[in-house]
């Protein structure tokens with residue numbers, strides 16, 4: 001979690017408008033390649049109408065997308081090779097690397113067979129706290145709490161307020177409100193406790209957990225041994241690094257390398273900033289990722305790769321493959337580069 005959010009969704013809505021323009025624009029705005037960002041890949045989502053459904057694509061769409069990109073000359077490479085190609089300004093030809101955040105179990109059960117069919121590598125960014133249960137998939141938990149309630153009492157420092165969840169429209173508003181409260185008002189370290197308090201005070205049992213949504217350590221170890229899979233780091237506890245002190249942010253970015261080495265026998269070389277948007281990663285965090293020794297770090301900022309990114313290997317943008325708009329035409333338009341400056345106030349080289 002989580003991609004650029006509303007701005008990118010609106011962009012995707014508008015993308016069709018630019019589709020005809022894309023081939024013409026390519027010589028001016030086209031990049032040397034792209035990093036694709038996935039989260040979930042499943043044909044049978046538990047909640048098909050979820051407010052988080054932009055995070056899921058069907059395996060059949062992944063299959064179609066890889067075939068289409070291949071047909072248009074993209075070489076699918078490992079992230080290590082993508083970095084080498086950026087360093088030489090893309091002279092090796094147009095390339096793409098697939099990345100997936102959070103280690104959803106369906107990456108193994110439903111995405112991997114598609115990737116094997118095409119011989120396409122993937123990098124999966126793991127946050128050990130999410131795997132161990134020390135950190136929550138809070139966006140999923142919030143949705144469940146709202147789904148099972150018609151009204152919620154939210155206790156904050158300034159008192160109690162009632163959140164109406166009585167209709168589908170109210171539920172969408174309630175999720176947005178609770179997400180804003182958790183990510184802006186509640187301290188990062190307090191998020192889990194605040195979530196449990198919200199559930200408990202509204203009579204909802206969270207102890208059941210969410211078995212099988214993410215991979216277990218054994219499954220991650222199996223994936224790590226697969227020739228197409230690279231495991232990257234995603235902080236220890238999936239924290240918004242900008243909201244942490246320097247010591248805590250460096251701990252989340254640096255010590256996850258040691259934890260993943262202990263668990264998997266190999267230090268991760270690549271890093272993904274949780275959330276990855278402007279209010280979660282800035283110059284300070286990019287410096288920390290570089291200092292921690294990573295070869296690369298990715299954001300969720302929208303953009304294609306350009307030769308200039310050789311100087312910004314710890315602030316690489318990605319193209320989110322959005323579950324709401326599973327259309328090869330949309331992705332083609334985004335890959336043309338035409339949406340990169342549109343989503344970034346005219347910037348062609350997107351970093352943070």
Ligand SMILES: [Zn+2]
Pocket residue numbers: 001002101102234238274275
């Ligand atoms: Zn994430």
